[in-house]
Amino acid sequence: DAGITQSPRHKVTETGTPVTLRCHQTENHRYMYWYRQDPGHGLRLIHYSYGVKDTDKGEVSDGYSVSRSKTEDFLLTLESATSSQTSVYFCAISESRADALEAFFGQGTRLTVV
Amino acid sequence: KNEVEQSPQNLTAQEGEFITINCSYSVGISALHWLQQHPGGGIVSLFMLSSGKKKHGRLIATINIQEKHSSLHITASHPRDSAVYICAVREGGAQKLVFGQGTRLTINP
Numbered sequence: 299d300a301g302i303t304q305s306p307r308h309k310v311t312e313t314g315t316p317v318t319l320r321c322h323q324t325e326n327h328r329y330m331y332w333y334r335q336d337p338g339h340g341l342r343l344i345h346y347s348y349g350v351k352d353t354d355k356g357e358v359s360d361g362y363s364v365s366r367s368k369t370e371d372f373l374l375t376l377e378s379a380t381s382s383q384t385s386v387y388f389c390a391i392s393e394s395r396a397d398a399l400e401a402f403f404g405q406g407t408r409l410t411v412v
Numbered sequence: 413k414n415e416v417e418q419s420p421q422n423l424t425a426q427e428g429e430f431i432t433i434n435c436s437y438s439v440g441i442s443a444l445h446w447l448q449q450h451p452g453g454g455i456v457s458l459f460m461l462s463s464g465k466k467k468h469g470r471l472i473a474t475i476n477i478q479e480k481h482s483s484l485h486i487t488a489s490h491p492r493d494s495a496v497y498i499c500a501v502r503e504g505g506a507q508k509l510v511f512g513q514g515t516r517l518t519i520n521p
Contacts, residue, residue, distance in 0.1 A: 340498065340511030340512050340513050341498070402457070403456070405454050406455075
C-alpha cells in the first residue's frame with residue numbers, strides 16, 4: 299500500500315470553528331489532492347497541489363484553503379466550519395497530473411460539523 | 413444530470429454469480445478508471461482504461477469509446493467483493509476528474 303496517512307480519522311466540531319485536516323505521504327509523489335465524498339455525489343475535488351507551495355482550486359473550493367510547505371504534507375483548512383462541510387474527506391497522491399487516475403487514496407476523515 | 417452515471421446504484425447477488433456494473437459518461441475523455449471502496453472507507457484503484465479491455469483475476473473491465481460506456485464484470489463473485497465500485501473519467505484536455513456516484517455491491521454467501 300502507498301504510504302499515505304490522514305489525520306484525524308474522525309472529528310466533530312462546532313459551526314464557526316476552524317478545522318485543519320492533514321495528509322502525509324511517504325512516497326515523494328508530486329501531486330496531492332483533497333476530495334470530499336457526500337451521499338448522492340461522487341468524489342469531488344476541493345483543491346490539489348502540484349508541488350511545494352503550488353496549489354490550485356478544484357470544483358468545490360469555496361470555504362476551503364490548502365497549504366503545502368513540504369512535499370510530504372498537504373493541509374486542508376476550513377476557516378469557519380459550516381454544517382454543509384460535514385462530509386468524508388479523502389486525500390490522494392499521484393506521481394504526475396497526467397496519471398491522476400493512478401492515484402493512491404488515504405483512509406478518509408469523517409468530519410461532522412454541529 | 414451527472415456527467416458520469418453508474419448503474420445500478422445498488423446490487424445484491426448470491427455468491428458465484430456473474431456481476432456487471434455499468435458506467436456511462438457524456439464528455440470526451442482521455443481515460444476511465446474503476447475504483448473499489450471497501451466498507452472501512454479505503455479506496456483502491458482497480459483499472460485504468462483508454463480503450464478495449466483489461467483483466468485482473470476475476471475482474472474484467474471494458475470500454476467502448478464510441479458509445480461512451482464502460483462495464484466492470486466480476487466472475488465467480490465472492491462475499492469479499494462486497495464494496496462500492498466507483499467509475500471515474502478524466503476529461504480530455506481539461507485534466508479534470510469526474511467521479512460517478514458509485515455502485516454498492518453486496519454478495520451474500
